[in-house]
Amino acid sequence: MKKLVISGLLSCSLLLGGLVSGQKTEAASVGDTVTDIALEYIGVPYVWGGSSPSGFDCSGFTSYTYKQAGITLPRTAADQYTKGQAVAKGNLTKGDLVFFSTYKAGASHVGISLGGEKFVHASSNGVKISSLSESYYNQTYIGSKRIGNYNNGWVLSGGKWYYYKNSVKATGWIKDNSRWYYLTEADGSMKTGWLFVDDNWYYLNGSGAMLSGWISTGGKWYFLYNNGSMAKNTTIGGYAVDSNGAWIQ
Numbered sequence: 001m002k003k004l005v006i007s008g009l010l011s012c013s014l015l016l017g018g019l020v021s022g023q024k025t026e027a028a029s030v031g032d033t034v035t036d037i038a039l040e041y042i043g044v045p046y047v048w049g050g051s052s053p054s055g056f057d058c059s060g061f062t063s064y065t066y067k068q069a070g071i072t073l074p075r076t077a078a079d080q081y082t083k084g085q086a087v088a089k090g091n092l093t094k095g096d097l098v099f100f101s102t103y104k105a106g107a108s109h110v111g112i113s114l115g116g117e118k119f120v121h122a123s124s125n126g127v128k129i130s131s132l133s134e135s136y137y138n139q140t141y142i143g144s145k146r147i148g149n150y151n152n153g154w155v156l157s158g159g160k161w162y163y164y165k166n167s168v169k170a171t172g173w174i175k176d177n178s179r180w181y182y183l184t185e186a187d188g189s190m191k192t193g194w195l196f197v198d199d200n201w202y203y204l205n206g207s208g209a210m211l212s213g214w215i216s217t218g219g220k221w222y223f224l225y226n227n228g229s230m231a232k233n234t235t236i237g238g239y240a241v242d243s244n245g246a247w248i249q
Helices: 030-039 058-068 135-140
Strands: 097-100 109-113 118-123 126-131 141-146 153-157 160-165 172-176 179-183 193-197 200-204 213-217 220-224 234-236 239-241
Touching: 030 058, 030 109, 030 118, 058 109, 058 118, 135 141, 160 172, 160 179, 179 200, 200 220, 220 239
Parallel strands: none
Antiparallel strands: 097 109, 097 141, 109 118, 118 126, 153 160, 172 179, 193 200, 213 220, 234 239
């Protein structure tokens, strides 16, 4: 009896090989790397114009830390504030930049979010962890930025899943944790349901993972080979499928 393949893997060495199903998880972001690096410099003294572990000013600290993670930032807090995408205070994640207007108008101080209200920065007392809830930082806070697409792996944005490789949004077929997914060429968003590409039909379940074997959809049965492509005009295990790939009942 035919059945919907929901779990298990069928190994295959073809380009699109690998049966996939189940829930994908969001990969760790470079934000984790940025914060791990930043925390290594707790206690480094404040030095005006400093941009090395011998002494940092605020933007020297953020630019140096990001550089160690492979991302180039402008040198000053004001210039850093012009980069990236705005992030609401309530949606801060590790690696986001938090900005303050302190001794002059505009962004004049910057730190690196640790997620939530905590952030690490080169204060006048050296590199330390502070909180956005502290009176001074609460009053001078002016906004936050997520720099570029520094997330690697799966990113949920605007209700859609995207996948980043080396900070670049992927398109087409990608393999993650032995599972195949398809990211549309138009905007990189993850595809679900039926997909027609390279003259073949594939089926991607609700989590975006490519299926193989017998599946039931729209009240009809279809068979997908180990490489995910749909069978048609043939017989599978004694069951004939028509030119549309549907089992002839």
